[in-house]
Amino acid sequence: MFQATRRRLALWYTAITAVLLLLFASGVYLYVRSTLVERIDDTLNHVVEIVERSLVIETVNSDVDQFRINVEASFRNNAETVEDDHIDLEWFNSTGELLWSTISEPLNIPIHANRTGETVRVVKGENGTWGDSGLLLRQITQRVEMGRQVLGYLRVSHPWFEVTKPSRQFMVDLALGIFFMVLSVAASGWFLSGKAMEPVGESYQRLKQFTADASHELRSPITLIQTNVQVALADLEWREVEATNSSNYRQQLKVVERLTQRLGKLVNDLLFLARQDSGSSKDIFSPCPLDALLIEVVEEQQLLATEKGITLTLELVDPPASETSPELLENWFALVGKWDQLVRLFTNLISNALQYTPTGGRVNVELLRLEASNRVSRIRYSTPQLQIKVSDTGIGIPTEALPRLFDRFYRVDPARTHTPENAATESTTGSGLGLAIAQAIVEHHEGQIQVESTVGEGTTFIVTLPINLES
Incomplete structure (x- = not known):
């Protein structure tokens, strides 16, 4: 084609x-x-x-x-x-x-x-x-x-x-000139059309990959839902619902419920990414105190960290002693953004850090403000920025996987398929959309997201968000 x-x-x-x-x-x-x-x-x-x-x-x-x-x-x-x-x-x-x-x-x-x-x-x-x-x-x-x-x-x-x-001689010269010029244009047109088709081809390949991955992710829970529903219907048709098999019937319904929730979450994630890609999302941004937001997210993830035996901490870097403006100090970590999206962003990053950190490890969330003349960062900004670092002592990410880390449905683990047993019982199994959604939210807030990782030592995600979005 x-x-x-x-x-x-x-x-x-x-x-x-x-x-x-x-x-x-x-x-x-x-x-x-x-x-x-x-x-x-x-x-x-x-x-x-x-x-x-x-x-x-x-x-x-x-x-x-x-x-x-x-x-x-x-x-x-x-x-x-x-x-x-x-x-x-x-x-x-x-x-x-x-x-x-x-x-x-x-x-x-x-x-x-x-x-x-x-x-x-x-x-x-x-x-x-x-x-x-x-x-x-x-x-x-x-x-x-x-x-x-x-x-x-x-x-x-x-x-x-x-x-x-x-x-006549001039006509012959013109004909030869036109002939060679047309040949040159044909070669140039073939080359330029190839260059013009490259981004289209890349987009088409990404779309094919996205469709294949989405179909794969949707097929597994749908198949399991159908299987469990068929078993439940068979129990109703061929057996009487007695006390001896009621627990089995209830377990099958819970599996269906869990799979349905997972399928609904996957559809919502795909819908969110589609809206971000099309630019049809009409979000209204408002002032958001990022320190209060991170405190809320860390408290929500604290239960999971305790269950896994992981130390989860939040560090807020205080403003410099030279800053004396009460109004500025009160809004030191405030930015203009969408509260729900920012909660989703840092929930994804922190939950990923907890998921890939072994028992006894540490996950630290750090928030600091970078002024335009701040020397902490090697990058100079024209406006103040808020920088959030989510660091863990987990298994790390291979260097060759970093360029594709934010691709949709991409997982570093080569075993990307789910067995029916895992899909039905493991709540931690993700769809591979978490980091893609995180990147979409950061870009929607005109920020940047970076990752630094060493295999066996840990990973650090660095999110930089402008305090005021450029109009």
């Missing part, structure tokens, strides 16, 4: 470029050709002016009102000059009779005055004269007058191949 789309894009690039090049080449060709024609017409007009000035005019029988052209005296010197320029001269008397010509055989073309230039075609006929088709000439005919008397007609001809030859 993507290759076909890539080919279509490349073909469109090539076709549009070819059409534009053809239009451009046609315009250039017509301009060059018209320029050549104008140059020949200017040359012919210049020759007419020179020859006209050199004509020797004589009176007829001493009659001052009658004149004639001395043909021999007038054209003797001009013949050699115009021959070098491939120009032919013809002189006709006032009645149109040819009197003198540099052409070996006369042209059978009627005489009419024309100073703008015209193209005529002549061929040699059977009787040895030139006919009406064949050789192309560019001609200008000038009527020579003295007062009201027409002395004759001067016709100047130039071979048309002086235009067609360079025009």
Whole structure:
């Protein structure tokens, strides 16, 4: 599918470029050709002016009102000059009779005055004269007058191949240039269309992976729900509900309830991520005291930490002694955000830390404020930030897994499938969406989330949130 789309894009690039090049080449060709024609017409007009000035005019029988052209005296010197320029001269008397010509055989073309230039075609006929088709000439005919008397007609001809030859060569050059340019554009279009399709292909692959993972995660609880419901229905149909099997029936219903809750949580997580991706979430942010929020989350997770024998602590870094503003001290850890989302963010991070920390380990949550000029962090911020670190002494994360840690449905543990027994009994089994949701919440608050981990020593998640969101 993507290759076909890539080919279509490349073909469109090539076709549009070819059409534009053809239009451009046609315009250039017509301009060059018209320029050549104008140059020949200017040359012919210049020759007419020179020859006209050199004509020797004589009176007829001493009659001052009658004149004639001395043909021999007038054209003797001009013949050699115009021959070098491939120009032919013809002189006709006032009645149109040819009197003198540099052409070996006369042209059978009627005489009419024309100073703008015209193209005529002549061929040699059977009787040895030139006919009406064949050789192309560019001609200008000038009527020579003295007062009201027409002395004759001067016709100047130039071979048309002086235009067609360079025009044809120029057309060949343009065609070759267009051909190689189209080939270059085709190669460039194929390369650029590939580059343009890369993000589409990546998005499509992510969508395929997301769909496959979501289907996998949904299939397991649905299958287990169906199995338990079938068993429960079988008990009702084939047995009487007695005290001996009522506990088994109740256990099956509890499994169904637990699986349904897990399935509902998974659907809610997917819906949350879909809304964040589409930008359709219209959350209203309000001031949130982050210290009070973290105290609440840590208290909620304290029971799980006690059951696992893990020490869970919260550390609030006090403001500097130089800060004396009561209003600022009161709101030292306050930011503008969404309370429910922030609770979900830090609940995910702390619960993950507790889940992957062995008995006897420690999980520490640290909250501090970074001013714009704060030197604790290597990064300088334009506005004050709140930084939260969730550190544990757990099993750690391999270095190669860190780049994909926030991918949806990604788990560091290669055993990503759930057996029916585990899926039905383990409440700690996650869907692989917790960190993806955490990243989405952080980005929604225009913050940053980073992770540092060493296998066998522990992991630290660092969340940095701006106090005031940029408008």
